[in-house]
Amino acid sequence: MIYEIAEITIQPTTNKAFEAAVAQAVPLFQRARGCVSMRIDRTIERPDVYRLVIGWQTLEDHTVHFRGSDDFQAWRALVGGFFAAPPVVEHTETVVMGFV
Template sequence: MIHEVATLTIDPARAADFEATVAEAQPHFEAAKGFVSFALHRSVENPERYHLVVGWESVEAHMVDFRESEGFQAWRALAGPFFVGTPSVEHFALI
């Protein structure tokens, strides 16, 4: 299993709406092939910054199966308007 860690920056004045939108979008991740887990973390020191942490069976499950799905398009349509700048995404493996 790997974890996708997406760093998302939003306008902190829109935090409540963003968090509700992420909850609305979560089923699109859960329905994806290779999905394992889902969590959203907000920075205490930088309240405009979030980490979306999604567990996947493999990098391919995220980058191919999910990214090429309608679920990904729905996620971006819902959450994209909140982004201030381009999200950064990395994949991590437990050591």
């Protein structure tokens, strides 16, 4: 499994509205090809910074299939207006699983 980790910095004081928009977008990810999990975490030390963590079966499920979809455009329409800067996106794979 591949994890997409996107660091998203939003405009100050828009947390509640941003979080509501992300919640509204959950079905977009649920129906995306190869998407197996999705969550968003808020950084405690920097409350306007979030990390979106999405599990994908393959890298292409994210970079080709989702990014090329109408649902990606809908996702960006829901949340893009909150961004203070473009998200920083990386992909990771687990190399050591200590415990769950």
